[in-house]
Amino acid sequence: xxxxxxxxxxxxxxxxxxxxxxxxxxxxxxxxxxxxxxxxxxxxxxxxxxxxxxxxxxxxxxxxxxxxxxxxxxxxxxxxxxxxxxxxxxxxxxxxxxxxxxxxxxxxxxxxxxxxxxxxxxxxxxxxxxxxxxxxxxxxxxxxxxxxxxxxxxxxxxxxxxxxxxxxxxxxxxxxxxxxxxxxxxxxxxxxxxxxxxxxxxxxxxxxxxxxxxxxxxxxxxxxxxxxxxxxxxxxxxxxxxxxxxxxxxxxxxxxxxxxxxxxxxxxxxxxxxxxxxxxxxxxxxxxxxxxxxxxxxxxxxxxxxxxxxxxxxxxxxxxxxxxxxxxxxxxxxxxxxxxxxxxxxxxxxxxxxxxxxxxxxxxxxxxxxxxxxxxxxxxxxxxxxxxxxxxxxxxxxxxxxxxxxxxxxxxxxxxxxxxxxxxxxxxxxxxxxxxxxxxxxxxxxxxxxxxxxxxxxxxxxxxxxxxxxxxxxxxxxxxxxxxxxxxxxxxxxxxxxxxxxxxxxxxxxxxxxxxxxxxxxxxxxxxxxxxxxxxxxxxxxxxxxxxxxxxxxxxxxxxxxxxxxxxxxxxxxxxxxxxxxxxxxxxxxxxxxxxxxxxxxxxxxxxxxxxxxxxxxxxxxxxxxxxxxxxxxxxxxxxxxxxxxxxxxxxxxxxxxxxxxxxxxxxxxxxxxxxxxxxxxxxxxx
Amino acid sequence: xxxxxxxxxxxxxxxxxxxxxxxxxxxxxxxxxxxxxxxxxxxxxxxxxxxxxxxxxxxxxxxxxxxxxxxxxxxxxxxxxxxxxxxxxxxxxxxxxxxxxxxxxxxxxxxxxxxxxxxxxxxxxxxxxxxxxxxxxxxxxxxxxxxxxxxxxxxxxxxxxxxxxxxxxxxxxxxxxxxxxxxxxxxxxxxxxxxxxxxxxxxxxxxxxxxxxxxxxxxxxxxxxxxxxxxxxxxxxxxxxxxxxxxxxxxxxxxxxxxxxxxxxx
Numbered sequence: 001x002x003x004x005x006x007x008x009x010x011x012x013x014x015x016x017x018x019x020x021x022x023x024x025x026x027x028x029x030x031x032x033x034x035x036x037x038x039x040x041x042x043x044x045x046x047x048x049x050x051x052x053x054x055x056x057x058x059x060x061x062x063x064x065x066x067x068x069x070x071x072x073x074x075x076x077x078x079x080x081x082x083x084x085x086x087x088x089x090x091x092x093x094x095x096x097x098x099x100x101x102x103x104x105x106x107x108x109x110x111x112x113x114x115x116x117x118x119x120x121x122x123x124x125x126x127x128x129x130x131x132x133x134x135x136x137x138x139x140x141x142x143x144x145x146x147x148x149x150x151x152x153x154x155x156x157x158x159x160x161x162x163x164x165x166x167x168x169x170x171x172x173x174x175x176x177x178x179x180x181x182x183x184x185x186x187x188x189x190x191x192x193x194x195x196x197x198x199x200x201x202x203x204x205x206x207x208x209x210x211x212x213x214x215x216x217x218x219x220x221x222x223x224x225x226x227x228x229x230x231x232x233x234x235x236x237x238x239x240x241x242x243x244x245x246x247x248x249x250x251x252x253x254x255x256x257x258x259x260x261x262x263x264x265x266x267x268x269x270x271x272x273x274x275x276x277x278x279x280x281x282x283x284x285x286x287x288x289x290x291x292x293x294x295x296x297x298x299x300x301x302x303x304x305x306x307x308x309x310x311x312x313x314x315x316x317x318x319x320x321x322x323x324x325x326x327x328x329x330x331x332x333x334x335x336x337x338x339x340x341x342x343x344x345x346x347x348x349x350x351x352x353x354x355x356x357x358x359x360x361x362x363x364x365x366x367x368x369x370x371x372x373x374x375x376x377x378x379x380x381x382x383x384x385x386x387x388x389x390x391x392x393x394x395x396x397x398x399x400x401x402x403x404x405x406x407x408x409x410x411x412x413x414x415x416x417x418x419x420x421x422x423x424x425x426x427x428x429x430x431x432x433x434x435x436x437x438x439x440x441x442x443x444x445x446x447x448x449x450x451x452x453x454x455x456x457x458x459x460x461x462x463x464x465x466x467x468x469x470x471x472x473x474x475x476x477x478x479x480x481x482x483x484x485x486x487x488x489x490x491x492x493x494x495x496x497x498x499x500x501x502x503x504x505x506x507x508x509x510x511x512x513x514x515x516x517x518x519x520x521x522x523x524x525x526x527x528x529x530x531x532x533x534x535x536x537x538x539x540x541x542x543x544x545x546x547x548x549x550x551x552x553x554x555x556x557x558x559x560x561x562x563x564x565x566x567x568x569x570x571x572x573x574x575x576x577x578x579x580x581x582x583x584x585x586x587x588x589x590x591x592x593x594x595x596x597x598x599x600x601x602x603x604x605x606x607x608x609x610x611x612x613x614x615x616x617x618x619x620x621x622x623x624x625x626x627x628x629x630x631x632x633x634x635x636x637x638x639x640x641x642x643x644x645x646x647x648x649x650x651x652x653x654x655x656x657x658x659x660x661x662x663x664x665x666x667x668x669x670x671x672x673x674x675x676x677x678x679x680x681x682x683x684x685x686x687x
Numbered sequence: 688x689x690x691x692x693x694x695x696x697x698x699x700x701x702x703x704x705x706x707x708x709x710x711x712x713x714x715x716x717x718x719x720x721x722x723x724x725x726x727x728x729x730x731x732x733x734x735x736x737x738x739x740x741x742x743x744x745x746x747x748x749x750x751x752x753x754x755x756x757x758x759x760x761x762x763x764x765x766x767x768x769x770x771x772x773x774x775x776x777x778x779x780x781x782x783x784x785x786x787x788x789x790x791x792x793x794x795x796x797x798x799x800x801x802x803x804x805x806x807x808x809x810x811x812x813x814x815x816x817x818x819x820x821x822x823x824x825x826x827x828x829x830x831x832x833x834x835x836x837x838x839x840x841x842x843x844x845x846x847x848x849x850x851x852x853x854x855x856x857x858x859x860x861x862x863x864x865x866x867x868x869x870x871x872x873x874x875x876x877x878x879x880x881x882x883x884x885x886x887x888x889x890x891x892x893x894x895x896x897x898x899x900x901x902x903x904x905x906x907x908x909x910x911x912x913x914x915x916x917x918x919x920x921x922x923x924x925x926x927x928x929x930x931x932x933x934x935x936x937x938x939x940x941x942x943x944x945x946x947x948x949x950x951x952x953x
Contacts, residue, residue, distance in 0.1 A: 040855060203921065485853060503856075537892075571826060602824070602895060603824060
């Protein structure tokens with residue numbers, strides 16, 4: 001008997017391979033790259049979204065999404081698709097690139113459980129999911145059931161593991177492919193959903209016009225405390241593994257990077273982009289590793305090799321900085337959602353370690369103590385929409401989850417009806433209510449979410465190679481959903497540039513570093529910068545452009561944060577005492593959402609020399625562009641119902657864009673820094 | 688009379704015998720287990736358990752196959768399959784898969800050509816412009832400067848007070864849609880009336896005033912079949928898959944008379 005058991009184990013082991021390392025070549029699906037007419041060696045700004053869920057994500061399907069990856073790519077190119085609640089979703093202007101990123105974890109399973117003609121629907125325990133999104137069950141009144149499925153049922157049935165004597169469980173452990181160990185997981189369903197995602201991306205990819213990436217979300221978290229560690233994995237090309245590495249394979253992000261490193265050795269390049277650090281309770285930019293060990297040079301290099309970018313703004317909040325972290329930044333109270341992601345009931349997420357500005361400081365402090373800098377990343381925005389379609393406009397907003405936040409009542413911008421208020425489960429795991437003169441509002445957290453964001457990428461042309469290379473070198477910027485464009489250069493002679501030179505951009509590329517790059521110290525020379533921002537023609541005019549500088553003291557690594565306004569609208573001058581522009585007088589009419597059209601600038605452009613520079617201090621510089629104030633989505637929702645805006649949330653916002661930083665590196669301080677040693681590694685990956 | 692009776696009985700008897708010969712009794716109650724079926728099941732079993740079954744296990748595989756077959760037939764006999772949506776959907780799915788598989792993967796060039804002719808419009812390249820521009824920023828009195836600059840250009844004087852444009856100076860092969868995205872709607876609309884190789888304007892964009900010189904236009908262009916053949920092939924195969932299934936269903940529809948409850952036909 002014992003022998004038999006061992007034989008079974010050995011047979012199990014040798015008869016299976018790890019499908020995460022088995023590649024499929026999809027290069028035949030789409031047509032090959034030809035010349036693209038918009039090639040520009042001075043680079044064009046391309047806008048896109050690298051974070052979109054479809055029906056293959058377990059939560060998207062539970063909350064009513066039936067949109068496929070094909071639908072998502074059609075939406076991004078300007079076609080109309082339907083929201084789970086039945087209304088039309090259409091983007092105001094097509095995007096240049098888009099990536100569907102469904103949760104790898106149980107990918108494709110819930111939609112298959114729901115489809116009662118599928119094999120997966122016959123698995124034990126999934127009956128509650130049968131025909132979940134049938135007609136007649138797609139109304140707001142299905143919300144409580146859906147929450148129950150999401151909160152309890154999923155957790156319970158996923159935890160239903162096969163018994164120890166089941167050979168499939170042994171196989172799951174030995175391959176390894178742990179999801180097989182679940183009673184409700186079906187490998188074929190899973191990999192065919194993944195193959196469909198890849199196929200859709202290949203078919204929609206249209207070099208020169210519209211770029212897609214095969215991608216997925218690695219949805220992991222800390223093992224205690226629900227610290228969000230989610231990241232999206234974006235594949236560069238069309239060689240794709242049979243199945244994605246998921247949190248069931250390992251919840252430690254280091255194992256994700258190891259897998260990506262392994263694939264890279266096989267010639268398959270990818271990057272991972274973390275998001276919602278704001279809801280990570282400080283875990284995303286922790287100064288220790290996942291296992292609580294000190295960060296090392298090797299760790300920093302591995303992280304930067306795999307994660308050159310961070311998604312710093314999206315619907316579930318903006319992670320620039322928190323008012324508690326940046327008390328002197330009067331624009332810091334923007335897009336703040338400080339609950340842990342997916343916590344139920346909602347749990348406070350401590351800000352330190354959760355915001356990118358803080359992380360830039362922490363990275364330099366780690367570097368100061370010779371541990372390498374694991375946080376030398378560039379910035380992008382994305383939506384994280386779970387309906388296949390990103391909601392980027394304040395005046396056309398459907399939040400992101402589907403049925404539960406698809407109505408103004410559901411997302412807390414208008415009062416609930418009496419019936420709704422009485423039906424909501426309150427207290428404990430439920431939802432709190434805010435009573436006002438106008439009525440009773442639900443506090444689900446959705447009321448603090450935003451119509452954000454987009455990724456801006458400076459690339460030569462709209463192709464996978466060109467965009468991916470730009471993301472690798474961090475020549476990217478993040479916006480809150482609008483399409484303002486921002487260029488940023490820095491160097492010792494940048495202030496010599498002639499702002500009126502018609503070849504300004506070419507000259508800037510020739511004599512300066514651009515966003516995502518570095519300035520290496522040269523004696524006592526003082527760095528200067530060129531910032532150039534252009535408004536979104538569909539948005540409001542620009543109010544100001546700022547440079548945010550963070551430095552750490554050479555003697556004790558203590559941080560200093562200063563924000564300089566460097567260009568003001570309407571020719572106004574920066575006050576040298578406060579570093580701020582005077583008020584340009586732009587206002588919003590809260591009753592109609594009309595805003596001042598004649599105040600503000602179509603573009604802002606300036607060079608700036610750091611007035612408080614010390615050549616021995618490490619520093620980072622990044623740009624923040626601010627639009628004039630406009631109505632927040634919640635105000636639009638209220639106006640459409642003939643109501644006043646909800647009193648306890650912001651009624652206006654300032655749309656904004658952030659560039660990736662440029663880092664200043666003092667002499668002799670960075671000889672082992674990851675960014676430099678990575679460049680030699682990178683050279684190999686880029687052939 | 689009696690001859691007729693004998694003849695009647697004789698014919699009856701022969702019909703009975705013929706029937707007996709071709710349809711032996713209890714056909715409905717006979718279960719044949721073929722080699723292929725058993726081998727297929729053994730293979731599935733070994734795939735799941737990672738070893739060959741022993742004799743006992745093979746016996747139990749066959750037993751459960753027999754039981755399944757008996758229950759299946761009894762269910763059929765009771766008509767349990769007739770109104771079951773899962774079974775209906777599964778069978779419908781099976782037949783569409785079958786149909787999908789019979790579709791040939793390599794289309795003939797001829798077929799592709801015909802397809803291209805029919806769907807030509809989707810390959811049309813819109814009219815595009817290659818142009819250069821001189822930009823005067825809105826906040827620096829762009830309007831006046833642009834008007835002055837145009838006069839200077841007419842007098843063959845050079846323009847020295849222009850501003851750089853964030854996206855550059857020269858643009859090649861841009862469609863009106865592209866132009867609209869970079870400069871705004873009004874600017875793109877103005878393009879339709881501009882002449883070739885002349886400094887035109889000032890034209891207003893979201894950002895300021897521009898003098899524009901169109902260097903080249905490419906008329907709306909219909910790529911030849913050869914130029915887009917790979918794209919045509921992908922589109923063709925996708926269409927073909929859907930079409931054949933639809934045709935198959937439509938074809939069968941003619942054999943059926945469909946009656947829908949009158950309350951749903953309005």
